[in-house]
Amino acid sequence: MTAVITVPPSLDDATFEQVIDQLAATSPDQKILVDARHTRWASPYGLTGLLTLAQTRAERPQFAAPEADDTASYWARTGFFRHAEELFDFTKRPPRSRDGGESSVLLEITPLAQAGDVHTVVERIGARAQAILQGELNLDIRATMGFSMTLSEACQNVIEHAGGAGWVGVQTYTWRQRLGRRVVVIAVSDGGIGFRRSLESAQGIARSDRWDDAMALEEAVMRGVSRFKARDPGRGQGLKGIRTYVGKWDSKLSVRSGTARIALVPPWDDDQPMREKLSDFPGAQMQITIPQRVAAAPGEAAPGSSARRAGARR
Numbered sequence: 637m638t639a640v641i642t643v644p645p646s647l648d649d650a651t652f653e654q655v656i657d658q659l660a661a662t663s664p665d666q667k668i669l670v671d672a673r674h675t676r677w678a679s680p681y682g683l684t685g686l687l688t689l690a691q692t693r694a695e696r697p698q699f700a701a702p703e704a705d706d707t708a709s710y711w712a713r714t715g716f717f718r719h720a721e722e723l724f725d726f727t728k729r730p731p732r733s734r735d736g737g738e739s740s741v742l743l744e745i746t747p748l749a750q751a752g753d754v755h756t757v758v759e760r761i762g763a764r765a766q767a768i769l770q771g772e773l774n775l776d777i778r779a780t781m782g783f784s785m786t787l788s789e790a791c792q793n794v795i796e797h798a799g800g801a802g803w804v805g806v807q808t809y810t811w812r813q814r815l816g817r818r819v820v821v822i823a824v825s826d827g828g829i830g831f832r833r834s835l836e837s838a839q840g841i842a843r844s845d846r847w848d849d850a851m852a853l854e855e856a857v858m859r860g861v862s863r864f865k866a867r868d869p870g871r872g873q874g875l876k877g878i879r880t881y882v883g884k885w886d887s888k889l890s891v892r893s894g895t896a897r898i899a900l901v902p903p904w905d906d907d908q909p910m911r912e913k914l915s916d917f918p919g920a921q922m923q924i925t926i927p928q929r930v931a932a933a934p935g936e937a938a939p940g941s942s943a944r945r946a947g948a949r950r
Contacts (some may be wrong), residue, residue, distance in 0.1 A: 638698070643672040647682030649823075649890060649923050653914065655689070660915035665694040670724070673703045680805030680823035681923045683716045683745055687803050690723035692827040692918045699724035705731075714805060715744035742768060742820065743806035754791040757804060758784050765820070768808050772818050773928040775885065782881045783820075783926070789874035790824045790922055797862075798828025798919060815904055817928040827919040831856050831893040838862075849894035850912045857891055857898050878924065885926055893920040902927075 639662045644651040655670075662668060670686065678686075690697055699720060702708045708731050711717060717730040743761045747753065765783055769775045787806070794802035804824045811819045829837075832852035844851070855861040860876045882889045882900055890899040890907070897911045904927065 638667045638669050641668050641670045641697075643670060643675045643686075645674055645676050647672075647675055647678040647686075649679065649681040649892075649921075652682050652685045655685070656915045656917045659689065659917070667695050667697070668693065669698040669700065669727075671700045673700045675702050676704055676707050678707075678711065679923075680714070680745070680807050680821055681825070681921065683711065683714060684803040684805050684823050684825035685921060687716070687719055687723060687745070688825045688827045688919060688921070690720070691801075697724050698727055700727045701730045713744075714741050714807070715746070719745060719747065719803070740808050741806075742808055743804065745803055745805040747801055748791050748794045748804055748824070748826070749801040751792075751795055754788055754795060757791055758788050761787065761806060765806075768820060769926075772808065773820065773926065775926075775929050779885050779926075779929075782884070786878050786881045786924060787822055789878055790822055790924065792874055793920070793922070794824060794826045794828070797831075797834045798826040799834075800826060800828040800919070802826030802828070802919070811925075811927070815927055817930070819928065820926045822924040822926075823922070825919065825921045830919055831891075835861065848896070848912075850896035850898070850910060853891060853893055853896055853898040853910075857889075857900075882924065886929070887927065888925040889922070891920060891922045892917070894918075 639658075641655060641658045644654050647655075659668075670689070672686075701717070702711065712731045712733040715733070718733070720726075721730070742765055743757065746757055748757075762784060766780045769780045769783055770777070787804075791804050802825055804822070806820065806822050808818060808820045811817060830849070832847075832849045835852050835855060857875055857879070878889060879900060881887070886902050886904070888900060888902050888905055888907070890897060892914075895912065895914045895916050897914060899907050899909055901907045901909055
């Protein structure tokens, strides 16, 4: 029997949990239909997550694309359908991408399988990202330089740790729900071994009796522990660099792996720094959200000065 996985009307890092919860009720080799007919919007996290979902199934899933023409057209411009056709059986042929002029897609969804893919991603996005960060988000040249590093490190994490291929996508849009400001969102997703299994493969990493996905995320994201660090002390600095960038530019970082999700939460968001006992999903999914910079009012703290730290699980 085919299980129907209903994609919510708005698909982002929060609502993608509904997709994962539905998957948890199926067996790994069960036939599934991913029904996105009534979905009207998706973030790069949601789109890369759907591709990852397909990669992790024993049997090729079916896919019903959004019925709304504007939504389907946008998904085509992101490159989603081009990759999805290699992973899903579509119930109806999806639309082809057409040149629609200006687009909020900074980087089409791009596969990550080898080191050269990371260099290609950074080169493709460079000039356009600079224009968006400075012209729309009011960030200075230091933020632009750091953006390229952050994007590179987020992608490199897949190459070095996932044990398999992944996906990256970058979009810019106005986030009315939280900020009412423009944001740039980087999403990276893979269906690999995840943070816990990656760290378990290393020598010399101490594990307590409470070792689980949440603790592995704490070790990797907050303390910079890497499976390479024992034999190469210079490794494991990528996530540290991302944390530094996120803190400096009042941004948000979230990382999901296995059954846990950790977040560095800025003052403008009310997310939980740590979520545990989630439905299991393979690999790791990372999102970085960089908001438009606004001047602090007199007497107010500078952006980023009161961000909540993640991982306080005592």
